[in-house]
Amino acid sequence: MLQEATSNVLRFHNYLQSRTDARVKDYLLMQSPVQMTSILLGYVLFSVYVGPRLMANRKPFHLKTAMIIYNLSMVLFNAYIVYEFLMSGWATTYTWRCDLIDPSSSPQALRMIRASWMFYFSKYIELLDTVFFVLRKKQTQITFLHVFHHSFMPWTWWWGITLTPVGGMGSLHAMVNAMVHVIMYSYYGLSAAGPRFQKYLWWKKYMTAIQLLQFVVVSIHISQYYFMEKCDYQFPLWIHLIWMYGVFFFLLFSNFWVQAYIKGKRLPTSDDGPKVNGTAGEHVVVVANGKHLQNGHAHHHANGKVLMGKVKEI
Template sequence: MESSMSYNLDITPNYSYIFEFENEFIHQNSRKWMTENWTVAFYYVGIYMAFIFGGQYYMQNRPRFELRRTLIVWNSALAAFSIMGACRTLPEFIHVLRNHGLYHSICVPSFIEQDKVSGFWTWMFVLSKLPELGDTVFIVLRKKPLIFLHWYHHITVLLYTWFSFTEYTSSARWFVVMNYCVHSVMYSYYALVSMGKYPPKMLAMTITVLQLTQMIVGCAINIWAHNYTATVPPDSCHISQINIKLSMAMYFSYFVLFSQFFYKAYLSPKRGKKAKTEPLPEIAPTKKVEYNGYPRQRNGLVH
């Protein structure tokens, strides 16, 4: 590790340590690779959809896989990755917002171009959307209901983040930090559940509220970005109009779908005998709201 930085300290926070792999990050190389290969994401999406429908068909007359230990490792690894990403990107976000204001945080991609730490973890964030498709593998192999929001969210996030990195979309600073922070809590929750621990129901509800808040903030950032691009000189705000439109449509659709899920999980009228929340696979409640392979009785939680 290194304890000093060789780039603009006015734009970047004064990190106490920088890992060698962070210090060696060259954003131009990553952008070049992504620009040349971002359309490959569509092939991954095709394979993903084929697995969903083919896998469900294959498993329909076969016993489910338990995969408990694998699930513990999987969720714990994603939780650790998200926590690390949040810890490494949040300081730059706070520093820029506090010292350079809202305009810079939305319109200037210094978090990639001038900050090796935040740049590296932004790159990792984009790439992580591919292995995160593995969440669906557990649902299919364990024969759990797969809701539309699950696979729609995975596909659109993968395509959007890969495309945005080719443009160095400056508003992504907000999206990356928010997603890392929410996923830190969410995957930690999943890790506990897969270990047989039972966090309070309020924690699941809080995560869902955080997810809804993320969608509201995402829409607000896109509105601000649109206003900035309309009022500042051309090319002063590093966001394309097509990116703003895609991001706005994506976040708004998420908000609608997450709101529907929240209503079904917490607010819809209950039928029959009230059952306690049991997130483990052995428990089979009469009415379930499921996500990421865990049955939940009135315990809404969406990735």
């Protein structure tokens, strides 16, 4: 039985080698699914088990400078990815309808390959989002949705750009996602910069709305395939998967929106309620270790009581 299982694994590995787009074989993390799967499994293990236990008896790290640099870098990197997607077809030769995959080695096709790989690789850099949460002991931010999204996205993209030539109408969701991340990391960068920038962060809850909008745009665009009289997209299976992906994540993020901003389960309790201008009212925030939050920062109180403090809505 073991010999048969080994034979099946080798046969599948050879199949992947034969089906892998030759234009992406030399890119980092594209040679084997073992590499990327190992990284992502390690990420999940660190996020939910190893990291929190390592930090359990340690003080949170203050990573302000590192976070500002990281977020600014991600803004610039995602902006560049969007530009490359546009120049590779979406702003030049694509119709935004039945755009086929270009399997050639033309300069534009190779540029699309490179843009797609950069998008794929950016997903591994984004794993640092969770590392920062762990090191700063922000474990409540590491939700199922957060971990699943960060691990599932790069895993599925490896199969997409390995087994099918990159490009065509199936690549729109990557460009849209990179656009969203330009906005997201701009927000995170301002947030990391300190209290003096808090007045510019009134639009935090709309970040989830922007996420929802991207899934609507992607789903509507890819749904065209089902209503076209003829569209010879070379790999229709990926059309179906992208549509299911858009709907699935729309439902997940919708649930988050309902829980956070309608039911208020992720909002701090308030005696006064939020003020009309969108800033938070006075909140009593009780923390298990006897600390209180004031303007978003933890401080010790000598008698162990909790003081009134202002905290921003999340």
